[in-house]
Amino acid sequence: xxxxxxxxxxxxxxxxxRYAHASKVCGCEMTFALYxxxxxxxxxxPVVYWLSGLTCTDENFVNxxxxxxxxxxxxxxxxxxxxxxxxxxxxxxxxYDLGQGxxxxxxxxxxxxxxxxxxxxxxxxxxxxxxxxxxxxxLDLSREAIAGHSMGGHGALVIGLRNPDxxxxxxxxxxxxxxxxxxxxEKAFAAYLGDDRVTWREYDASIVISHAENGAxxxxxxxxxxxxxxxxxxxxxxxxxxxxxxxxxxxxEVRRRDGYDHSYFFIATFIGEHLRFLARxxxx
Numbered sequence: 001x002x003x004x005x006x007x008x009x010x011x012x013x014x015x016x017x018r019y020a021h022a023s024k025v026c027g028c029e030m031t032f033a034l035y036x037x038x039x040x041x042x043x044x045x046p047v048v049y050w051l052s053g054l055t056c057t058d059e060n061f062v063n064x065x066x067x068x069x070x071x072x073x074x075x076x077x078x079x080x081x082x083x084x085x086x087x088x089x090x091x092x093x094x095x096y097d098l099g100q101g102x103x104x105x106x107x108x109x110x111x112x113x114x115x116x117x118x119x120x121x122x123x124x125x126x127x128x129x130x131x132x133x134x135x136x137x138x139l140d141l142s143r144e145a146i147a148g149h150s151m152g153g154h155g156a157l158v159i160g161l162r163n164p165d166x167x168x169x170x171x172x173x174x175x176x177x178x179x180x181x182x183x184x185x186e187k188a189f190a191a192y193l194g195d196d197r198v199t200w201r202e203y204d205a206s207i208v209i210s211h212a213e214n215g216a217x218x219x220x221x222x223x224x225x226x227x228x229x230x231x232x233x234x235x236x237x238x239x240x241x242x243x244x245x246x247x248x249x250x251x252x253e254v255r256r257r258d259g260y261d262h263s264y265f266f267i268a269t270f271i272g273e274h275l276r277f278l279a280r281x282x283x284x
Contacts, residue, residue, distance in 0.1 A: 003134050006031070012072035013038040016062060025126040026085040027116050032127065033058045035068055036138060039075035046143035046282040047131070048275065049123065050080040051159075053150030053174075054184075055101045058082045061149070064264035070272040074279045077139055081127055083152065085116040097184055098191055104179075105155030106203050108192035117192055120203075124159055124166075145219075145278035147171035149267055150231075153223075154179055157205035157241070160219050161212075169281035170221045171274040174229055174262050177241035178206045184235050206237075206244045215248030222253050222277045224270050226260030 007018035014037040023030040039045050048071075050061050058080045061067070071078050084090075084103030091112040093099035108117035132141050146167050148156035153175025160170035179185025180200045189200040201207045212218055225238050232238075238254050245252035260266040 003130065011035070011068040014040070014068065014072050016068060018058065018062075021130060023085070023122060023126060025118050025122045028085045028087045028090055030085065030122065031058050031082050033062045033078075033080040034135070035062070035071055035078040037072040037075050037077065039072075040077065040138045043075075044138060044140040045075050045077050046140050046145070046279070046284060047077045047079055048278055049127075049144065049146045049156075050078055051105060051123065051146070051148030051152030051155040052080065052083050053148070053152045054083070055096050056083050056152070057101070060264070061267075064268065065271050066268045067271050067275060070275045074275060074284050076275065076279055076282070076284060079127070079131065081123060084119060090116045098188060102151065102188065104151055104185075104188045104192065104203070105159065106189070106192050109199070110192060110194045113192045119155070120159065123155070124163060143168065143282040145169045145171070145282055147173075147274060147278060148175070149173040150262065151176060151184070153177075154185075154203075154205065157221065158203050158208060160221070161205055161208045162202070164218050167219050168283075169219050169278045171224075171278055172221070173224045173267050173270070173274075174226065174231070174236060175205070175223060175238070175241075176236055177223075178204060178237040180204045180207065181240075182235045182237060206240045209241065209244040209248050209250050209252075212248050212250060215245065215250035218248075218250045220251040220253075220281060221245070222255070222274060224255050224257065224266075224274065226257050226262065226266045228259050229262045229266075231262055
């Protein structure tokens, strides 16, 4: 798989770059951002995947979160894929919470979405394979963690929990924790997966935790939630993830922050703590 570099900026003595490539999984051109810390010049570095939320691209986190300084200090790379397939041939909707920019990190099974919307396989399989082929002398893909915000927090939780041998730890901000039971998730899952709600359950972190055979063996999770978040009560439901984790004996910590909302100001405030949390479990 060939990649082409489409952007580059030096940051904290490392490099923030953006790439495009033809995705076989999604059937279109996909983009992703990659931050390489200065340590990558002389050693292979562990990788954090960042999954962004509704309406975002691979650039939002890169431009707004201010994560590069801490990543440079810790010596970790950050990979930020786009949030959906895109292009004139890719199915879309006018609504912000469905279609391009709203892939929900699932493998769609319902037409017309199933042709391109396979973000779960893209993040879990195709993107890491590409990284290994193109950057294997720089990235240590035996040390991975995953993080995200809102829809991307949902994606990070589900992908990390369903692949516990891959990801050392999981971090999430303002995550959609029980998507089968909230408007955002119900709308997206009905469109992408169809009306059989049983098929939705594999993409719901609270349900995945509740079905774990050994909750204590799951990756540790740090969930950050602002109490001034306008989506908290209707869409996010962190208390349901907490309850499922407590029952299963899974290692989940939820931090609730007075006055903070759903924005990147919230993420930028606490991203350093989350990167240090993930780095610790990756052996940094």
